[in-house]
Amino acid sequence: MPGPLGVGFGCVLAVPEALYTADLLDFVEITPEIFHREYRDGDHARLVPDHALFDAARRRCGALPIVVHGVELSIGSAHGMYAPCLAMMDDFQKQWPFLWYSEHLHFQTMLDAQGKPAPTGVPLPLPSTRAAVDLVAERAAFVQRRFGVPFLLENPAHYLSDLPADSDVGNEFGLMNRITTLAGCGQLLDLHNLHCNATNLGFDAVDALNLIRLDRVRELHVAGGSWSDGFYMDAHDGRVPEPVWDLLELTLSRAPGIAGVVFEILDEYVDRLGPDGIARELERARTIWRRFHPARDAAA
């Protein structure tokens, strides 16, 4: 695993390029799918790069190191992962090497009534079962070998309180711990997702940190959310709430292997926060980060 990088931000094309400076960021988190178009020929799909968007992203990131955060692999789909993503990542890595690759621990395709893969329309959580552990751990190990960089799985936000579970796996934390241990991969601990699930499903997020293998956590996400119909949603639509900043402090104090913290916001909400607002969130993340990683700053 690379040494500590610091604070990163997504490659959000709606944000002014001026924000992508080493004064504010230590690395950029790229989602390659947004630079690709999917072409389908019957059941066969391929992902083709949009060169204009790809070139714009490269200009924007300059010399900043990058990590990859994929969104379409669907590593938890029982019938199979979305294979075009792997081919896309092969090509992407040749053109723009990255320090690690993360994906989401969920499924977003299923088999339809005809037994064909079909989208679920929204990412869905896995049950905490041995079958899910075995399936994802084998795939995660495969992905990590294929790309030769650390592979991290992100804990998802969801609203389902009665997911099935095997007693020896237990819950979402047991599921993640078992997978990362068996696969030898890392975890991307999304603190906002943890906060969402704690709020919606009724557990204590700080207590939950005791259930997570923090020695496996390599990256943290922070983000903002909003309320709808009595649920707190992982909307990535604004400022990071105070409880998530508190979780960031606590996690960094207890997990020395973390290499980076990323603030997430969706394109459509950039105007709401504005460049100055985004910069303030990044600066706050950096201030907290430096409290636990003073050596690098002293050297700089």
Add this chain to the structure above:
Amino acid sequence: MTMSLAAFQSGLGWALQGGGGCPVDPDSVGIRFTAKVRRSWCEGRAINAARSVLTLLPHDQRQWLVAAYVDGGGGQASFLSTEADAFLAFLATRLADPSHALSVCRMEQALARAREGAETFVPAAHGAATAGGGRHLRQGRHAGMVRFHANPGAVLAALRGGPLPMVGPAGHAVLFAPGLPDLFRAAGSDEAALWDAMPAKGSARIADRLVSEGVLEYRD
């Protein structure tokens, strides 16, 4: 869990679309909210995929079309290009003809085809069109021609808030093709006539049959 992982996933996925066999409590607030989020994501994808066409429609018609599309299983594709293909095809059969919205819809479809073709396009040698050699000319599979019912510039300006021009005769033809700079340009009247005279993909077999029946013949 006794149910297989695949059965769990299909059961949950179908339940969110109104099907039975939900592997968790189908009446829980969590599953109902997840279904609502899913619906919202699907509608959002559809709107993003055809934003320009929808901009030209009245609010009620826009909402009705998006809802009908999502009710029919649309809005689930993660990639914008895939969703756009499907939603534009849906809209093309439901928009008034003639209308500026339909022209823009066909423009978006033609542009997507030209863009896809541009990935692998190799220009034909000059003079290939008249080289003959027993080959048939037809409309390019990644090409298209769209007729606008007003100056296309004025129609596109309406997408940015300008006034929508009156719908007139289809006198403004625009060609879309992978070998064109920017993938499009205005078509001359001779080009438009030639395009219309060309067989579309799959018509070569029809032409062959008509030749064999003496309906058509080769020029000397």
